[in-house]
Amino acid sequence: MDGNGTVPVVEADQVRVVQKFGGSSVADAESIKRVARRIVATKNAGNEVVVVISAMGDTTDDLMDLAQQVSPNPRPRELDMLLTAGERMSAALLAMAINDLGAEARSFTGSQAGVITTGTHGDARIIDITPGRIVTALADGDVVIVAGFQGVSQTTKDITTLGRGASDTTAVALAAALKADHCEIYSDVDGVFTADPRIVPGAQRIPEICYEDMLELAANGAKILHLRCVEYARRENVAVHVRSSFSDKPGTWVKDINYEELGMEQPLITGIAHDRSEAKITIVGVPDRVGEAADIFTIIAEADINIDMIVQNVSRTQEQATDITFTLAQSDGAKAIAALEAVQERIGFDKVVYNDQVGKVSVVGVGMRSHPGVTAKFFRALAEAGVNIGMISTSEIRISVVVDIDQVDVAVRAGHTAFGLDSSEQAVVYAGTGR
Amino acid sequence: MDGNGTVPVVEADQVRVVQKFGGSSVADAESIKRVARRIVATKNAGNEVVVVISAMGDTTDDLMDLAQQVSPNPRPRELDMLLTAGERMSAALLAMAINDLGAEARSFTGSQAGVITTGTHGDARIIDITPGRIVTALADGDVVIVAGFQGVSQTTKDITTLGRGASDTTAVALAAALKADHCEIYSDVDGVFTADPRIVPGAQRIPEICYEDMLELAANGAKILHLRCVEYARRENVAVHVRSSFSDKPGTWVKDINYEELGMEQPLITGIAHDRSEAKITIVGVPDRVGEAADIFTIIAEADINIDMIVQNVSRTQEQATDITFTLAQSDGAKAIAALEAVQERIGFDKVVYNDQVGKVSVVGVGMRSHPGVTAKFFRALAEAGVNIGMISTSEIRISVVVDIDQVDVAVRAGHTAFGLDSSEQAVVYAGTGR
Numbered sequence: 001m002d003g004n005g006t007v008p009v010v011e012a013d014q015v016r017v018v019q020k021f022g023g024s025s026v027a028d029a030e031s032i033k034r035v036a037r038r039i040v041a042t043k044n045a046g047n048e049v050v051v052v053i054s055a056m057g058d059t060t061d062d063l064m065d066l067a068q069q070v071s072p073n074p075r076p077r078e079l080d081m082l083l084t085a086g087e088r089m090s091a092a093l094l095a096m097a098i099n100d101l102g103a104e105a106r107s108f109t110g111s112q113a114g115v116i117t118t119g120t121h122g123d124a125r126i127i128d129i130t131p132g133r134i135v136t137a138l139a140d141g142d143v144v145i146v147a148g149f150q151g152v153s154q155t156t157k158d159i160t161t162l163g164r165g166a167s168d169t170t171a172v173a174l175a176a177a178l179k180a181d182h183c184e185i186y187s188d189v190d191g192v193f194t195a196d197p198r199i200v201p202g203a204q205r206i207p208e209i210c211y212e213d214m215l216e217l218a219a220n221g222a223k224i225l226h227l228r229c230v231e232y233a234r235r236e237n238v239a240v241h242v243r244s245s246f247s248d249k250p251g252t253w254v255k256d257i258n259y260e261e262l263g264m265e266q267p268l269i270t271g272i273a274h275d276r277s278e279a280k281i282t283i284v285g286v287p288d289r290v291g292e293a294a295d296i297f298t299i300i301a302e303a304d305i306n307i308d309m310i311v312q313n314v315s316r317t318q319e320q321a322t323d324i325t326f327t328l329a330q331s332d333g334a335k336a337i338a339a340l341e342a343v344q345e346r347i348g349f350d351k352v353v354y355n356d357q358v359g360k361v362s363v364v365g366v367g368m369r370s371h372p373g374v375t376a377k378f379f380r381a382l383a384e385a386g387v388n389i390g391m392i393s394t395s396e397i398r399i400s401v402v403v404d405i406d407q408v409d410v411a412v413r414a415g416h417t418a419f420g421l422d423s424s425e426q427a428v429v430y431a432g433t434g435r
Numbered sequence: 436m437d438g439n440g441t442v443p444v445v446e447a448d449q450v451r452v453v454q455k456f457g458g459s460s461v462a463d464a465e466s467i468k469r470v471a472r473r474i475v476a477t478k479n480a481g482n483e484v485v486v487v488i489s490a491m492g493d494t495t496d497d498l499m500d501l502a503q504q505v506s507p508n509p510r511p512r513e514l515d516m517l518l519t520a521g522e523r524m525s526a527a528l529l530a531m532a533i534n535d536l537g538a539e540a541r542s543f544t545g546s547q548a549g550v551i552t553t554g555t556h557g558d559a560r561i562i563d564i565t566p567g568r569i570v571t572a573l574a575d576g577d578v579v580i581v582a583g584f585q586g587v588s589q590t591t592k593d594i595t596t597l598g599r600g601a602s603d604t605t606a607v608a609l610a611a612a613l614k615a616d617h618c619e620i621y622s623d624v625d626g627v628f629t630a631d632p633r634i635v636p637g638a639q640r641i642p643e644i645c646y647e648d649m650l651e652l653a654a655n656g657a658k659i660l661h662l663r664c665v666e667y668a669r670r671e672n673v674a675v676h677v678r679s680s681f682s683d684k685p686g687t688w689v690k691d692i693n694y695e696e697l698g699m700e701q702p703l704i705t706g707i708a709h710d711r712s713e714a715k716i717t718i719v720g721v722p723d724r725v726g727e728a729a730d731i732f733t734i735i736a737e738a739d740i741n742i743d744m745i746v747q748n749v750s751r752t753q754e755q756a757t758d759i760t761f762t763l764a765q766s767d768g769a770k771a772i773a774a775l776e777a778v779q780e781r782i783g784f785d786k787v788v789y790n791d792q793v794g795k796v797s798v799v800g801v802g803m804r805s806h807p808g809v810t811a812k813f814f815r816a817l818a819e820a821g822v823n824i825g826m827i828s829t830s831e832i833r834i835s836v837v838v839d840i841d842q843v844d845v846a847v848r849a850g851h852t853a854f855g856l857d858s859s860e861q862a863v864v865y866a867g868t869g870r
Contacts, residue, residue, distance in 0.1 A: 029504035063524070069464035071531040078534070081527035081542050085520035089498070092517035096506040099513070107516050112592070133592070157547070157568075 015181040016048040016138070020148065020171035024188050025245040026090050027057035035186075035245065036097035039143060043103055048138050050178060052148040052171040053094055055086025060164070076121030080150075080161045084110070087147035087167070095145045105143040108133060110150035110159075114177075115170060117151035117160045124151060124160035126169065126232075129177035138178075146174060168229035176236035183233070184241045185225065191242050191251030192217070192224050194421040195272040199409045202422035206271060207250070210257040212366050213270040216398045220362035221275025230254065266367035268374065269419040274412050275360045276405060278308060279333045280390070282325040283340065285350030293324060295347060296340070303339040305332040308360075309393040309402065321350075325391065327402060330356050358390065359408035362400040363415050375399050381418035387411045450616040451483040451573070455583065455606035459623050460680040461525050462492035470621075470680065471532035474578060478538055483573050485613060487583040487606040488529055490521025495599075511556030515585075515596045519545070522582035522602070530580045540578040543568060545585035545594075549612075550605060552586035552595045559586060559595035561604065561667075564612035573613075581609060603664035611671035618668070619676045620660065626677050626686030627652070627659050629856040630707040634844045637857035641706060642685070645692040647801050648705040651833045655797035656710025665689065701802035703809065704854040709847050710795045711840060713743060714768045715825070717760040718775065720785030728759060730782060731775070738774040740767045743795075744828040744837065756785075760826065762837060765791050793825065794843035797835040798850050810834050816853035822846045 019039065026032050043049045063083050067074045074082075091107035098105035114130035137144045148167025153160050162169055168185055175183035192214070195203040209217075211234035218227045224242055233240050233254060243251025259266045286292050293312060300307060305328055313323040328336055333354060340352050368374045378399055382389060387410055391402040403411050416422060454474065461467050478484045498518050502509045509517075526542040533540035549565035572579045583602025588595050597604055603620055610618035625640055627649070632638040644652075646669035653662045659677055668675050668689060678686030694701045721727050728747060735742060740763055748758040763771055768789060775787050803809045813834055817824060822845055826837040838846050851857060 029501065032505050066464065066524075066528065067531060070467050070528045071535045073535075074531040075534050078527045078530045078540075078542055081530070081544075082524055085524045085527075088523070089501075089517055089520045092513045092520075093501065093505045095513045095516070096502060096509040099510050100506045100508075105513075107513055109516075109594075159544075 014046055014048060016050070016178060017042060018050045018052065018171050018175040018178065018180045018183040019186060020052040020167055020184065021054065021186045021245060022167065022188075023054040023057050023059070023090075025186055026053060026094065029093075032056075032090070032093050033097050036094060036101055038186075038245065039094075039098055039105075040101045040103045043143050050134060050138070050144045050146065050174055050180070051094065052146050052167055052174060053087060053090050054148050054167045055083075056090045056093075059086040059089070077158055080121045080159050083161055084147065084150040084159050087149050091145045091147040095143075098143055098145075103143055104141060105145055106137050107145040107147070108137075109147050110170070111152035113144075113146040113174070115146075115151035115173070116154050117162065119153040119155050119158070119160065121158070121160055123163045124153065126151060126162065126173045127154055129173055131174065131177050134174070134178065146170065163228075165226045166228065168226050169232055172229050172232045172236070172238050172240060175238045176232070180238070182239040182241055184243060185229075186243060186245035187224065188244065188246065189224060190244045190247070190249060192222065192254070193271065195412050195416045196222075196274065199274070199412050200272075200416045200422070203416065204421065204423040206252050208253045208255065208257060209270060210366060211254065212397055213267075213364050214254045216362065216364040216395065217271055217273045220273040220360065220364070220398065220400060221277070222271070222273045224252075225254070266370070267365055268367040268371055269363055269365035269415075269421065270367075271364055271421070272412050272415045272419075273362045273364060274408050275362075276408060277330055278327045278358065278360055278402075279330045279354060279356035280325060280327050280358050280402060281333070281336055281340075282323055282353040282355075283349050283351075284323050284353060285321045286324055287348050288320045288322050292347060295343075296324060297326075299339050299343055300326075300328075300336060303335055305329075305336050305339070309391050309400070311391050327358070327360070327391065357405045358402050359405045359411075360400055360402050361408060361411040361415065362398055363419065364398045365419075366397050368397050368399075377418055378415055381414040382411055385410050385414035387414065449481055449483060451485070451613060452477060453485045453487065453606050453610040453613065453615045453618045454621065455487040455602055455619065456489065456621045456680060457602065457623075458489040458492050458494070458525075460621055461488060461529065464528075467491075467525070467528050468532050471529060471536055473621075473680065474529075474533060474540075475536045475538045478578050485569060485573070485579045485581065485609055485615070486529065487581050487602055487609060488522060488525050489583050489602045490518075491525045491528075494521040494524070512593055515556045515594050518596055519582065519585040519594050522584050526580045526582040530578075533578055533580075538578055539576060540580055541572050542580040542582070543572075544582050545605065546587035548579075548581040548609070550581075550586035550608070551589050552597065554588040554590050554593070554595065556593070556595055558598045559588065561586060561597065561608045562589055564608055566609065566612050569609070569613065581605065598663075601661065601663065603661050604667055607664050607667045607671070607673050607675060610673045611667070615673075617674040617676055619678060620664075621678060621680035622659065623679065623681065624659060625679045625682070625684060627657065627689070628706065630847050630851045631657075631709065634709070634847050635707075635851045635857070638851065639856065639858040641687050643688045643690065643692060644705060645801060646689065647832060648702075648799055649689045651797065651799040651830065652706055652708045655708040655795065655799070655833065655835060656712070657706070657708045659687075660689070701805070702800055703802040703806055704798055704800035704850075704856065705802075706799055706856070707847050707850045707854075708797045708799060709843050710797075711843060712765055713762045713793060713795055713837075714765045714789060714791035715760060715762050715793050715837060716768070716771055716775075717758055717788040717790075718784050718786075719758050719788060720756045721759055722783050723755045723757050727782060730778075731759060732761075734774050734778055735761075735763075735771060738770055740764075740771050740774075744826050744835070746826050762793070762795070762826065792840045793837050794840045794846075795835055795837050796843060796846040796850065797833050798854065799833045800854075801832050803832050803834075812853055813850055816849040817846055820845050820849035822849065 095105040095107040117124035239255040530542040552559035674690040
């Protein structure tokens with residue numbers, strides 16, 4: 001490590017920008033050259049540029065397959081050593097392509113870039129950034145390329161990864177550490193939309209969105225930005241520009257918006273998110289004794305499973321038993337069922353019912369705080385569209401419902417129309433909004 | 436860097452071994468598991484084991500292709516960043532496979548292992564090894580896996596590579612730094628032979644060979660060990676055991692042999708090497724003035740081309756001109772011709788003749804020092820076999836001749852028979868002796 005270094009303030013007419021490009025933007029040699037041209041254009045416009053890069057296309061999946069061939073259960077430390085090779089390769093290739101365009105570029109691994117993390121392999125958190133080498137390279141006039149998704153453990157000095165898709169977080173963390181003007185996240189979509197344009201043709205690009213709304217959208221199925229990245233941006237107050245790497249059009253700015261100061265009203269509803277990756281588990285006939293629910297959720301927590309919504313049905317007085325329903329990620333389903341069935345006898349419930357044919361639809365907007373009628377309006381729209389609500393959960397700025405998976409699209413469209421979000425023009429999007 | 440650490444002396448009954456496996460030994464998941472079993476067997480026999488690993492199969496070539504697709508002339512710094520991903524991947528995969536066999540293993544990059552080098556990207560030299568992390572891991576009872584071929588520049592802290600095939604050198608350097616008992620180099624051949632068994636069916640495995648002979652064989656076309664690795668082993672007095680990763684048979688020990696002390700006679704001829712990778716350039720009609728030869732070889736040196744043999748024909752007195760012939764690597768041929776033709780007018784020679792249809796055959800043996808008749812015997816054998824000698828060069832312990840490429844095999848066999856090296860049994864070798 002080169003130490004923290006002092007971060008010099010950028011000169012008045014010069015802007016320091018962090019740009020992040022995802023795997024689909026650097027899927028092959030041609031894409032890499034295209035991204036290189038965009039970076040050099042930003043540099044030549046007089047900016048200092050730091051680029052965070054993901055692994056090329058399917059590299060990470062391919063490396064994961066290779067690991068599985070060698071070992072059914074690879075050690076997380078070694079898996080991190082393996083997987084981080086992906087970003088290292090794309091970083092070096094991108095630097096070569098930039099050099100070919102006559103600009104100076106230097107690639108750095110996460111460790112070299114000073115991304116210091118916890119030691120949790122596969123899901124490490126950034127503790128600190130010590131960007132001494134980046135600052136030096138910028139001072140030399142170089143474009144800096146940083147391998148995303150990776151860092152180095154503060155205690156063991158082993159290579160760590162930050163979890164899938166975490167290159168966004170690397171970018172925001174670097175932007176904060178480098179006091180960058182802003183952070184640009186390039187992907188294959190034009191920005192954040194009021195709903196998924198594949199479901200709602202009249203969905204509109206949101207030009208500006210506050211951190212709170214973006215957090216709720218990201219936490220409830222909008223795949224455009226990772227939750228942890230948005231949390232980091234809010235905490236460090238980094239303005240994030242989400243935009244397409246295939247066009248020069250403005251995208252969506254995620255930033256602190258002081259509506260009062262701007263003399264604007266908060267938007268009532270910013271957007272509709274949906275999520276088809278959850279499942280619903282119902283524990284039928286739980287004895288209606290004090291502490292049973294706590295018992296059950298302790299077991300789930302000990303199995304390292306995050307749950308989302310919880311509903312406990314009113315006690316069926318005759319049987320002195322109750323049903324508990326909760327939602328969780330489908331990928332945790334089998335683990336949860338096994339954990340519950342292991343204690344079925346001790347707790348004495350009847351059975352566990354698993355259903356992954358569900359979806360969650362969420363209406364999000366900070367303006368909701370001061371407008372009590374939103375829930376009623378949403379539910380009326382769902383009813384008129386014939387959507388049956390399975391579960392409900394709300395926050396101060398969000399209303400979520402669980403519905404049958406077949407009714408997700410209908411519910412999204414109904415909400416979008418009810419809150420006046422439909423545009424007359426069809427949104428322009430590129431293939432695949434997931435990343 | 437964790438600092439040099441002190442290298443604890445291994446307990447009396449415990450041996451510290453460095454094992455190096457080449458790319459063909461870890462070409463796929465099955466090969467990696469096979470190598471893992473061998474390593475665990477060595478560990479379970481009570482040894483401390485450090486493994487140096489090359490990139491899987493064709494990984495390095497594939498990465499090189501990728502670089503070429505992105506940039507016609509990639510920066511060496513970035514190329515090193517890219518290529519070193521290969522060993523990093525195989526090191527992690529091998530560690531996973533060893534862990535699966537119930538042994539503890541930890542992989543390290545060259546930089547993490549403390550391989551400190553010069554800053555010459557693509558061809559860095561090892562300056563120092565600071566094996567603090569390796570020593571700690573060994574003390575913890577772990578098998579240590581080190582990514583070969585790579586290190587970190589002492590001055591810039593950038594990732595460097597040591598040149599193709601340099602994982603052998605990494606292994607020997609680590610063996611020296613760790614005061615290992617010996618270094619085992621595993622490949623797909625059974626050891627060092629008196630000649631290439633594909634040419635001479637009666638070639639014999641050499642059980643022991645001294646550094647000097649091995650240096651001459653390696654420098655003159657024997658591909659079993661890289662020259663720099665042998666030089667390092669000699670300088671640091673590391674005993675190297677060259678053996679097959681496909682069998683348990685002993686291979687060839689390369690080590691310091693004190694024949695006098697052993698009461699043995701030095702072998703007259705240890706082996707015959709050949710090399711088809713050279714080319715011959717003749718500069719015809721060089722004006723016979725003082726300094727012309729120096730001029731020409733300065734031009735060649737400035738083009739960063741190494742030459743091997745040089746012959747200057749006797750001056751053709753009538754024309755006051757002479758011919759200069761030298762050999763060089765075929766890969767440098769085009770560069771040399773361009774450099775020479777650029778100065779043709781100034782120096783005033785007639786023309787440059789290039790011939791890559793040549794081969795070099797070398798007879799090597801430390802015993803030659805005290806036996807003056809070797810040259811005569813070799814040349815007589817070549818003459819009897821009908822081989823025409825093009826150029827000759829000799830050292831204290833080697834005689835080399837350049838012959839037509841069609842006569843290389845005949846010359847190798849003639850020398851092998853003349854010096855009594857033929858065995859009655861056919862040597863056992865596996866597919867491909869090159870690595």
